[in-house]
Amino acid sequence: MTLASVLIVAAALIGIGLYGALSQQSFVMLMMGLELMLNGGLLAVIGLWANTMGGAPEGQLLAIIIMAVMAVDMAIGFALVTAVYRKRQADVTESLTTMKH
Amino acid sequence: MGLTDLLFFALSAVAIVSGWRVFATDSMVRASFLLLLSFVAVGLIIVMLAAPYIGVATIFMMTVEMMVMALFMVMFMMNPAGLNPMMMVHQHRFSIVAGVLAFAGLTVAILFTSFPGIPVDPAAPVVHDLGIELLGPSMLIFETAGVTLLATMIGSVILSSRSGRFGLADQGSRPPGLEPDGEPAGRQPEQGGGGHHHHHH
């Protein structure tokens, strides 16, 4: 379990998450992609903390902040999905074309 | 290769494969359970990386999040049981290329960087240190996260509550149309209501 292997796993999760966030039409599936990217980020942060920082607690603090970001992402994401669904009866990104103009 | 390495590779395989299957399964509820499995595997890897609190807290938090996500899936999505094939994607080729490029770029960066090798001392009281850090030197940062979460709660209540800025909740709570912009599916309420009197001649 070297640092490089941990980081490569994290990179794979970020890559899959990016694919999901860019390709999915449904809002909730799109949010899953974002969560997967944050998951990879979390793993990379802890991997770096455990192997390069000698246990300085600030690394764990950053991980806690990432978890808070995940929670904010989910809560606001679902609130927006609810609002959009009420307004447009829609759950896919294509239905929000008016936001382009 | 020791037992730790074997365990690490197994958990990594679970994390990556289930992360990929999230976007390849037909049921969105199954997708959220797969994402949860990926998070649990990452959480266990984090525990192995000498950060027990962060790892277990990740599992705890993500379980609750994915549970809520599964609920929303059943509420909003068609085909929650995965009885029909589902592939709802746009700009698919571009996304695959972007994902692969991100992975390849990051991997190259990882392999060509020399990281300082100062591993954490296995005997260090990491959980205790984290607690002291959170409520000591980094208290302001921690509190900022708390205030952000409070703002999130208020924001999501405003966005989704009954009398939000997008109108009354029950006003828009119609089922989606059978075709785009079509009549809502299901039984239609009768026009005029029960209190309306018709005139007969």
Place this chain on the structure above:
Amino acid sequence: MELIAALLLLLFLSVGFAGAALADGMLPALISGQARPSWRRPIAEAARLLQTQPIRTEAPDALLWFLAPALYLALAIIGLAVIPFGPGLVTIPSEVGIVVWGSCEALTIVAVFMFGWSANAPLPLIGAYRYVAIALPAMLISMFVLIGAALPAESLGFTEIVEAQRTVWNVVRQPAGLILFLMLGLAISLRGPFDYADPADLAGGTTADVSGPALLAWKIARLAMLVSVSAVTATAFLGGYLGPILPGFVWFLLKTALVLVVLVAAGNLFARVPPARMMGVIWTMLLPLSFLMLLAVGLELLLWG
């Protein structure tokens, strides 16, 4: 030491499970005034279920349906594994025991939802939905109450929490906390007033379309979780293995048995209220109460700790 603890865990789980099955079968009869209820009833019920014909629903998610009881049982065992059975007798010594237990609670909700959803039938899905709505806030309450139990120990590990109760048990510090935690116990072992997953008013809810050995597996997992949550309650609030004269393990067993009997009795004596009303009670009364308990413990430790 950990090996001994693991063996003790198996012993404890078997004894506790047998006790739970007996209590579950006999207490309702005792409460209703029968003088000599039969202890063979649970065994007869198990034998009957083993011979019952298994049924299927249309297009279920067979894998998740099969795995949900196993996950439920595994969570009960993991919960027991972080609890000390005696001084130094713990299967998986963890300095974040409370968080591990919290994850077990949260994953239990997932297991129940999985079980209800994967049947692909209306009543199980309604049961699963109702259960998640009630159990998620109930789990939040239990976590606040457990933080109140961890404050005096200045640690998240169960061993430290027990040692910190040498002066005074946590039940004295937060009596309402014990009651709130017992409610969580009812919720995650799916019984009585908090059984919103498979109650009779939904014709069995999550178990409406399960029969035979699969139903038996689910019931076994439920009882195992009952043992587990009783053990956690005894550890976090009643001083765990602490006690005079008798060895620690015996005290732990006695306290767990006491909590288990209280839980089974409560499940039979209290009625279930409609889910919407229970939601209101949980969010507007019980959750603030758990904050108050946490505040009280914090102030006590700050002023006199």
